Amino acid sequence: MSNRTPEHAGWYLDEYDGPRFWEHVNFRGGQPYLSDPIARIGADAGECWVWQGWTSNGYGRFRAFGSGVTAHRIGFQEFGGKVTADQDIDHLCRNIACVRHSHLEAVTHAENVARGSRALATHCKHGHEYTEANTIEQVRAGSKFRRCRACLVESRQRTYQRRKARAV
Ligand SMILES: [Zn+2]
Ligand SMILES: [Zn+2]
Incomplete structure (x- = not known):
């Protein structure tokens, strides 16, 4: 052997x-x-x-x-x-x-x-479904993660609104 x-x-x-x-x-x-x-x-x-x-x-x-x-x-x-x-x-x-x-x-x-x-989980913690279109795959430190695209868009919009509010 x-x-x-x-x-x-x-x-x-x-x-x-x-x-x-x-x-x-x-x-x-x-x-x-x-x-x-x-x-x-x-x-x-x-x-x-x-x-x-x-x-x-x-x-x-x-x-x-x-x-x-x-x-x-x-x-x-x-x-x-x-x-x-x-x-x-x-x-x-x-x-x-x-x-x-x-x-x-x-x-x-x-x-x-x-x-x-x-x-x-079929949905993110905010209730958006992990469809193929709504799922972002990320690799960090060799590990894969799923992120919700809808949540990402919402958080970007919030950041934008905050910046806009401050700029006024
Ligand atoms: Zn393996
Ligand atoms: Zn989400």
């Missing part, structure tokens, strides 16, 4: 479990997040590393240290990522089978739930 462990991995699993884990990963998982308006990474984040082993509810599972652990949690920690027991790992690429550390971020459970509900 060839060792498919990527360079710089090996922070979490030992020399026995490491190769066993990485043998189940397809490093050419493509960039499905590029067509996902809610994904929070840009094209420079590279391909998803897709788990092809045991899964449960769509999430990869791997037996290590005597129990089943989610595969993305291992992928994150294999590159030195720090996650506490009460933190979740958020998929910035929204591809739940992905185990690539740079597509993952450790967040509090509350933040993860909030992100999930924002991601599912």
